[in-house]
Amino acid sequence: MLLIPCPWCGRRDESEFACGGEAHIARPADPDAVSDAEWADYLFMRTNPKGAHRERWVHVHGCGRWFNVARHTVTHDISAAYKVGEKPPGDAS
Amino acid sequence: MADAYLRQSPLAHLGLAARAAIPPEDIEGTEAGVVLCERPARHQIGLRGDARRPAFRAAVKGVLGFAPPAKATTAAGGTGLPRALWLGPDEWLVVTDDDDAATVADLSEALARQHAHVVDLSDARAVIGLAGAGARDVLMKGCTLDVHRRAFGPGRCTRTLLARAQVIVHQITQAPDYDLYVQRSFAEYLWAWLEDAGTEYGVRVTA
């Protein structure tokens, strides 16, 4: 069981949350301009890293807010939780 | 709110008033470590808006006498009514007396020209009172929230899961004394769970 640090509520048990998959996937600005393959890539293709990963989570049985979590998929170590719109820690881009 | 003649508590069929009327000396066992009650019906108002905007805070304060709490998982209004429970960074539950129909109307009017939301949710949730020396232990049996007095004290509130049912937990006093807001379709289940969980401490039902 994970203890997830909600940016609003603090550390709460995983059972209060739902995972929304990989974070920082940008919708193509002009969907009509992309190929079917590019659209399919946006819709369906996700990285599945063994290691550092950034995910979206929602505190569904708490404050109800979506936010991002940086989690190591092997150790489950959560290095950061940050609000939507904020830059991931350690990301200079 | 439903017409008065149609309104019925989701716990009405449990005969809690009759159990509460039994004199304590007629109840087997000596100590009741867990005291359960159904709180009287209250006006419950869903409120949403941007707490960073002075106009929103001022409009709410003008009606309730206090601004909606900006600090996460805290309640404003103390032990009386009205109260405002923080549910999310732009979401609160305002609780007032059952016969106070003015507050929802006044909030709607005060916020009419703002990007805000006021809706009467009075009959959505039942409110169960949980108190007694064993109350904290009962919560710990079915809730992953840290309810240690250093982590969660009077004036704190949050949505969480209790026995897999979503509840709003609001600690009223240090005693401790909790309000548990539960969706009415879960109310009987949660009441039964609380009685079962409290059995080892001794359960008393009060009005």
Ligand SMILES: [Zn+2]
């Ligand atoms: Zn939260």
